[in-house]
Amino acid sequence: MADADQPGSGETTLQSVQEAQRRCTRCVDAGYLATSNPVFSGHVGQRILLVGQAPGPVENDSTRPFAGRAGRQLMRWFERGGFAGEADVRRRVYMTSMTTCFPGRTVDGRGDRRPSSREVALCSGWLDTILGLLAPRLVMPIGSLALARFLPGRRLDDVVGRLFDASGAVVEAPGVVPVVLPLLLPLPHPSGQSRWLNDPARVRQLDSALSRLAPLIGWSESG
Ligand code: SF4
Numbered sequence: 001m002a003d004a005d006q007p008g009s010g011e012t013t014l015q016s017v018q019e020a021q022r023r024c025t026r027c028v029d030a031g032y033l034a035t036s037n038p039v040f041s042g043h044v045g046q047r048i049l050l051v052g053q054a055p056g057p058v059e060n061d062s063t064r065p066f067a068g069r070a071g072r073q074l075m076r077w078f079e080r081g082g083f084a085g086e087a088d089v090r091r092r093v094y095m096t097s098m099t100t101c102f103p104g105r106t107v108d109g110r111g112d113r114r115p116s117s118r119e120v121a122l123c124s125g126w127l128d129t130i131l132g133l134l135a136p137r138l139v140m141p142i143g144s145l146a147l148a149r150f151l152p153g154r155r156l157d158d159v160v161g162r163l164f165d166a167s168g169a170v171v172e173a174p175g176v177v178p179v180v181l182p183l184l185l186p187l188p189h190p191s192g193q194s195r196w197l198n199d200p201a202r203v204r205q206l207d208s209a210l211s212r213l214a215p216l217i218g219w220s221e222s223g
Helices: 014-022 057-062 069-080 086-092 117-134 143-150 200-222
Strands: 048-052 093-097 138-141
Touching (some): 069 086
């Protein structure tokens, strides 16, 4: 890969980073993927960042993040959390994932393959660069893989329904005390493959997380 395709090696604007990311073939070069097709969306000025696990086949075909069944469920959650609908979410939220190319199906064909730690490492530079350029005030990690990036060592059971700052400290409400930005509002993965929400107590945790979202939207965009 040419140096110009390396995140952080000269791209100074979000648009140029996105263009370079769209050309990325790291996982192809490393033998993990047959082809690359990075999926993400967003623009300068968005202060809310959504980080999922990886695109699925629908996202891969449409090159539109969170466009499949799990994404539609996530949009319904966000509507409950204060957004006016999917178009409002897409207008206000930068959307990416721990690896931005579809990893393919599992060997048994019953779901999408979870990206390996090596693939996550290969893609992490793009996420780091986006974080630096966007300077989001709110990050929503979706599922355990994204959670491990932002709150390492924590379990979904311990974090869904709570708000954290970037140091991992629990935050009661934005603006109450000085915090290390961005704030972090973890959510479970909305995929039907995930059984995390089969427990009613965890559904209540999700309800609690969504109830915290509405004030965070306006706060994120006010700074
Ligand atoms: S998943 Fe990330 S690192 Fe791998 S080829 Fe796609 S954009 Fe590049």
